[in-house]
Amino acid sequence: MHIPIFSQDTLQLTRRCNLSCITCALWKLPPSQEPSIKLKNKQLKKTYHLVGGEPFLSQRLQKLLLFLKKKKCTVKFWTNGQFSLDKWTTLLPYIDTVFLYLPASDADTYRIITGDDGYEDVMEKIDYLKSEEKTVIINVPIQTDMIDLLPDIHALAIQKKCNLLLHYCPQEAFAKDQVALINRYRRIPNVQVFENHFPNAQYCVGYVDAVVHDKKQILQNWFEKVITSFYSLLDHREHKR
Numbered sequence: 001m002h003i004p005i006f007s008q009d010t011l012q013l014t015r016r017c018n019l020s021c022i023t024c025a026l027w028k029l030p031p032s033q034e035p036s037i038k039l040k041n042k043q044l045k046k047t048y049h050l051v052g053g054e055p056f057l058s059q060r061l062q063k064l065l066l067f068l069k070k071k072k073c074t075v076k077f078w079t080n081g082q083f084s085l086d087k088w089t090t091l092l093p094y095i096d097t098v099f100l101y102l103p104a105s106d107a108d109t110y111r112i113i114t115g116d117d118g119y120e121d122v123m124e125k126i127d128y129l130k131s132e133e134k135t136v137i138i139n140v141p142i143q144t145d146m147i148d149l150l151p152d153i154h155a156l157a158i159q160k161k162c163n164l165l166l167h168y169c170p171q172e173a174f175a176k177d178q179v180a181l182i183n184r185y186r187r188i189p190n191v192q193v194f195e196n197h198f199p200n201a202q203y204c205v206g207y208v209d210a211v212v213h214d215k216k217q218i219l220q221n222w223f224e225k226v227i228t229s230f231y232s233l234l235d236h237r238e239h240k241r
């Protein structure tokens with residue numbers, strides 16, 4: 001079954017993150033204030049995607065989740081999952097679907113990509129979420145040099161009974177056989193392939209146009225898009241040398 005994605009409102013709660021993935025420029029940005037979020041009662045949508053950085057780091061998360069629950073909105077929550085069970089247990093009743101960032105299917109590769117030793121922790125969190133009967137969608141950005149990891153990540157998703165969301169930028173220089181592999185995943189049940197048309201924005205959400213509500217924020221987002229593209233381009237060049 002394919003899942004609809006980003007058809008409703010998307011709210012970016014913070015740009016901060018507890019990981020420092022090699023492909024991501026977000027954590028390199030100078031600290032900034034949390035994006036402003038103003039939800040008007042009359043204009044509420046049925047579903048909200050809450051994204052970061054890492055939304056668990058947002059000071060407003062609990063308040064926002066309570067508000068959305070009260071308004072009977074569906075919440076789709078994008079996280080890397082590495083937070084204490086206490087935090088999960090407190091907030092889980094307000095979350096309907098978890099999009100869990102998992103760029104590798106073994107601890108060593110996970111450490112190389114994310115700079116973090118938390119692979120086993122993420123595995124435990126998936127088991128916990130499944131035991132609570134939550135829908136978990138493993139979220140994987142596809143890049144040219146990481147595409148070989150996909151079959152193992154897909155096998156892990158099957159083993160954990162999770163759906164899989166693959167997102168990529170078609171403007172990147174994928175080889176023919178890599179494009180063929182991506183297209184093969186389009187035909188696999190419980191896998192959704194999403195095209196992100198923002199070259200060089202290699203971060204885990206795969207969707208940079210989160211809805212913002214004031215001009216200052218729009219300007220700041222635009223500025224950060226330019227900076228993230230710049231950092232990613234530099235990284236890409238370094239990587240090629």
Ligand code: SF4
Pocket residue numbers: 017018019020021023024025026027052053054080101114202203204205
């Ligand atoms: S890719 Fe996602 S999890 Fe990794 S540092 Fe960037 S925002 Fe954080």
